[in-house]
Amino acid sequence: MKPSGNVKQETSKEFDFTARDFERVRALIYQKAGIALAESKQEMVYSRLARRLRATGISSFAAYLDGLEAGRDADEWEAFTNALTTNLTSFFREAHHFPILAEHLKSRTGQLDLWCSASSTGEEPYSMAMTACEVFNTLTPPVRIVATDIDTNVLNTAANGVYTADRLDKMSPERARRFFQRGKGEQEGMVRVRQELRQLVTFKKLNLLAADWALKGPFDAIFCRNVMIYFDKPTQGKILTRFAPLMKPDGLLFAGHSENFLYVSDAFRLRGKTVYELDTEPGEKGRSALRHA
Template sequence: MEQGEVSLSEREFSRIKNRVYSVAGISLSDAKRTLVVSRLSKIVRSLGLSSFDAYVDYLEKGAKTEDGQAFVNALTTNLTRFWREDHHFDHLRDHVAQLIADKPRGSRLRIWSAGCSTGQEPYTIGMDLLSALPELKRWDFKILGTDIDTAVLAKAASGTYPESELSGLSPQRARLIEKPVDGMIRVPDAVRNLVSFKPLNLMQQWPVKGPFDAIFCRNVAIYFDKPTQGAVFGRFNSLLAPEAFLYIGHSENLGSGGEGFKLVGKTIYQNRAKPQKREAA
């Protein structure tokens, strides 16, 4: 055991699994035991507590809001990058181009990145669409990025990243990001101004307004059990515009939440609802 780590009994591990499931919907497998010890030990020590039992007791009996949030932040996983699973962005580009063709200039376009982590996904959406469809500058175009982890949202809002984030990007895509300064790159203001970041727990109320023309929720549901996955995807359906799209992770499926969707591409689902026809005057 590393310096500063706290020993974890089976009962304590069970209590932690139950706690993170109840507050965040995250289903921890037994394989995550080492991760729990390494990520939570420092917090337990910093609070002056002697055991994980004492820590869970503290969380359950009037912990400060920030301490409850720190528990969730420590147990979330935040792997992301620019243009991850880029076939989704190819599809979104075609979808938005069709909306532009069908709707008048200045129309409303809303896209939600749920589980946005450190922000690369919503920023990719903005950079990709603005570069391909510059007429969007004359639209009411906004992107919402949400995550349960407040620490990653703070990083996302800064819009700055290590230069290493450019690794693997084509020269055309890399040019969309401002040149590195002191080893850091920066998302252009025109894109940053499109994106709003807000904390949101998918297990609680969603203070968001639809309809959305697209929702990205990729590699988030893999941390949920099947009933939770179905419930979340079903809620997304109710917030999508008719015939709008949901993009999920490569290893995910909608399960019981798929009733309102049809599969139209690799991990791309379309809302089955049809637009209402306007009655003749």
């Protein structure tokens, strides 16, 4: 950790937070959620978990972590996980993916099923829903979206579909008018996703490390963007292996701009622009094809 240059500031923290405490946090969040915390995250961890110590009235990190390890409070495990989950998102983030999704939906018939596997506060699955509405030119397209996240706080925000109006600043006025209702009176400055759009999305808690995902599939597309960066390579590989049987043979997997699955799993091959499809040549031959894609 880079020193702040102010020793007094470092020693006047409300709670002692030792290197051993930090390593325990890293081990616990990896065990619980597969998140591999970098050593540079020590200050972030202190800041977020100090709030939990205040909320629970526990006076030390050691005692707080002892309680987690003893499994005395399942709700606190959830709060611990929520505190360490990063939820940066926006509507139509990584915008190049949505025209690809639109073309994919246009080419298909019947009921279409999509999965957003790290939905955060809902902007991503609602962007998927808006894309579907534009493709079919209706607020009731033949599309079902399952949106999951490990963080229950953000899932509640997502299900409500209420945001500050500035979240729409980069959205076209036409889109904003079609898909959102603006608040009045006490709700001035807020917007809400239209009910028809909210009905296209089902929000569920899901831990990508859980043994049972309780998802049926198969899906026409899976969005798993900007979440794999928090997992180590073996964990990424396990998750990708589990994605494969949940996808239709010609389904698409959308990844984040900084994520590369080519050397992680031979289940998928790169189609382009961080979009993947199932590899029809498994094994060493498939891996060779991936490396030359």
